Amino acid sequence: MADITNQSLNDIIENLKKKKVSSTDLTKAYIKNIESAKKLNAFVTTTFDQALDKAKQFDKKPNFDQLLPGIPLAVKDLFCTENIKTTAGSNILNNFIPSYESTVTKNLWDNGSFLLGKLNCDEFAMGSSNETSHYGNVINPVGDQLVPGGSSGGSSSALAADLTPATIGTDTGGSIRQPASFTGTVGLKPTYGLCSRWGIVAFASSLDQAGPMTKTIKDCAIMLESMSGFDEKDSTSINKKKEQYSKNLKDNIKGLKIGIPKEYRVDNMPKEIDELWEKGKKILKDLGAQLIDISLPHTKYALPTYYIVAPAEASSNLARYDGVRYGYRSKQGKDLIEMYEKTRSEGFGDEVKRRILIGTYVLSSGYYDAYYLKAQKVRQLIKKDFDDSFTKIDAILTPSTPSSAFKIGEKTNDPVSMYLNDIFTVPVNLAGLPALSLPAGVDKKGFPLGLQLIGKALDEQKILNIGYAFEKNCGFKNEIKKWWS
């Protein structure tokens, strides 16, 4: 049959069911793609032998009652995988082999899938271009020398290059949605608490959330259904009945009220982004949705708030990397304190160190009120903006990013300009809401651009439905030439 690896997850599952392809042949096809795509540097670790064993086991005794029957999946290297090295893109975890499995990956395997490999990411998920990884830059399949976005850059690159049928990432300030936007793929950050954080290397615990990255909305629904669910091992996990997102997917959005926030039209926004937003509004309007102008007045304060809250939490979370119990230990250091200092200095990269220092400073005695407490108060105002708006609307439409993918090295000398990439994605994390990035068009260079749909807490089904209707009517097709193989 024709190349199976460029099909959607849903089509692949259908083909497996109809016996048009076996799990073993499917797995072999992905392995072949991965081996010819080393230039993209999307993988930190591959688990081919183990994957082929699992595929053979599946083919011997296929079970199609599962959501992901016989599906090989590569996942971001931030998810702990039992007996498989987990680096979080950091030198400090270059030898860490977890003795346990993260809840989210366990849920995926329990639904019939198995691990194909671990995907590169920004170090501890801190970055917007995958350039902070200790394991090298990842290349965007859209074009040589282009960043794939970050921090889930290995995930977006592997997905767009047909190296995995679907994948998962984590999103603390945009780390699923921005890379999805840069690669013409779908990315969903679920409501805070919908997917368990247990076994995910922590960055900023009040913001971190795992979510799917896929080629289509239907695939996104299948993956979300597979990975989400209550987990008593995560104290912030939401205890609610599991939803059947894929079965309940509907493309009728007539009468839905879509908010258009005026604050997302930022200064110096490229004309193409504005045009894309207009195109999105028109599509939804033509489908019978009602557009409503709204105001989220504290939007411009979201990024400064994030750059206090996230580093503060990171500095606490990353205090555990001290070279004593696991991970890298410096060979230098005469005494315990010096061993800590050298280990952390050699083990962490520059961006991670910067954020630890910011976090340590804003939490330090005498500065806590001026920075951290202030940020918590502004976070309240940002959340209230959304709460007030959602009394009158069903969802919000915005651009996903202020630009398309940029070149490697273009923003590395200016941390603030790198941070500005997340200007449209960060508010959602601060408010704990679900948001979906949808591929919607290309800029004049032909690079993909995304639009973002933001929903009420736990209203994933609604934004998936809007995305589903949008996808059918948008006419976007991700045309990626396989120049790397």
Place this chain on the structure above:
Amino acid sequence: MSLDKEKIKHVAKLARISVDEAKVESLTKDLNSIFKFIEQLNELNTDKVEPLTSILNQSLRSRKDEISDGKIREKILKNSPKENEEFFVVPKVVE
């Protein structure tokens, strides 16, 4: 406010990260540009706003105080950079 080199060295000490003297200069520049950006928040009056401490409208669950695992010493020690049968080993702390 601006951060000077001495302040940054002090914060690095608190964070247990040794900073290369050669890198202090560029680090100072980067952190100051980030703090300039962060300090936009001072435009807002937040005197009457309650800080947001949890995004969920629920208090954290606590589990029952029961032992649910154990006998996993080997697993715990497996990743330690240096071990001695049943302990983590660190450089000498007290002379």
